[in-house]
Amino acid sequence: MPAPQTSEIHGHRGCRGLRPENTLPAFLHALQLGVDVIEMDVVISADHQVVVSHEPWFNPLICLDPAGHPIASGSARLHNLFELDYAFIRQFDCGSRVHPGFPTQVSQPCYKPLLREVLSFIEAAAVRLPRSPVGYSIEIKSSPDGDNIFHPSPDIFLSLVLAELTAAGVVSRTTLLCFDPRILRLAHQQHPNLATCLLVEDQRPWSTSLNELGFLPTTFGPDFTTVTAEAVQMLRKDFPGLRLVPWTVNEVADMHLMFELRVDGITTDYPDRGIHLFAAT
Numbered sequence: 378m379p380a381p382q383t384s385e386i387h388g389h390r391g392c393r394g395l396r397p398e399n400t401l402p403a404f405l406h407a408l409q410l411g412v413d414v415i416e417m418d419v420v421i422s423a424d425h426q427v428v429v430s431h432e433p434w435f436n437p438l439i440c441l442d443p444a445g446h447p448i449a450s451g452s453a454r455l456h457n458l459f460e461l462d463y464a465f466i467r468q469f470d471c472g473s474r475v476h477p478g479f480p481t482q483v484s485q486p487c488y489k490p491l492l493r494e495v496l497s498f499i500e501a502a503a504v505r506l507p508r509s510p511v512g513y514s515i516e517i518k519s520s521p522d523g524d525n526i527f528h529p530s531p532d533i534f535l536s537l538v539l540a541e542l543t544a545a546g547v548v549s550r551t552t553l554l555c556f557d558p559r560i561l562r563l564a565h566q567q568h569p570n571l572a573t574c575l576l577v578e579d580q581r582p583w584s585t586s587l588n589e590l591g592f593l594p595t596t597f598g599p600d601f602t603t604v605t606a607e608a609v610q611m612l613r614k615d616f617p618g619l620r621l622v623p624w625t626v627n628e629v630a631d632m633h634l635m636f637e638l639r640v641d642g643i644t645t646d647y648p649d650r651g652i653h654l655f656a657a658t
């Protein structure tokens with residue numbers, strides 16, 4: 378089986394296991410740990426700012442309102458970032474409470490940053506580190522079976538994100554990730570030079586999802602539990618040149634397995650574990 382020479386470490390939401398997700402401290406820590414790629418998710422605010430956030434709402438598990446109170450789960454007004462201007466969004470603290478699923482997070486007050494701010498922060502920090510420029514995996518959240526969160530429209534969303542990448546000079550180091558093939562097709566059509574990654578979370582054969590897409594993306598991102606020797610062999614044979622970067626690989630034993638199966642990279646909430654493992658092999 379043709380195999381990659383190295384496996385990249387992609388810091389998931391920066392390093393969600395170690396710092397508040399999708400925040401400047403998480404991105405800085407991931408960079409200091411030595412990740413190859415920083416992964417993040419973006420949504421669009423009512424005033425058309427590109428905001429780094431996994432959910433297009435405030436997660437009641439981790440966010441506090443501007444008065445420092447937990448968010449009531451029935452508070453609809455606080456649940457749709459695309460209905461709020463960014464100046465309002467920025468007043469929420471999404472870092473002081475440790476995510477219950479990631480008790481090793483080091484908490485600190487953090488707001489949801491703009492993509493523009495994140496790129497300029499990382500690029501400035503990266504020049505102080507003795508390593509190659511970091512790559513970016515930027516995920517547009519859209520479900521293959523719905524578009525209720527895909528605001529304001531696919532075209533506007535893509536053009537706003539591309540404008541930020543272009544202004545920061547990082548287009549050539551960025552891969553656009555999406556579970557929704559409709560968005561990837563549009564991105565490929567409108568920005569053919571932009572690298573793309575098809576994410577999948579269903580249990581269908583990988584070839585079915587890839588053939589349905591209609592073009593060969595740069596990268597394929599399956600749930601890591603679906604990565605088997607047979608599936609990797611098929612991918613290398615039938616889709617030559619396609620990179621394989623499964624998500625979200627957090628346990629060391631699973632990282633070992635992924636490296637043995639010669640994936641091109643792993644996305645992990647714990648880049649420290651992956652980097653130590655890789656350094657030790």
Ligand code: G3P
Binds near residue numbers: 389416431624625644
């Ligand atoms: O990199 C892919 C991964 O981020 C997809 O899962 O839900 O954490 O965005 P999610």
Ligand code: CA
Binds near residue numbers: 416418516
């Ligand atoms: Ca993501």
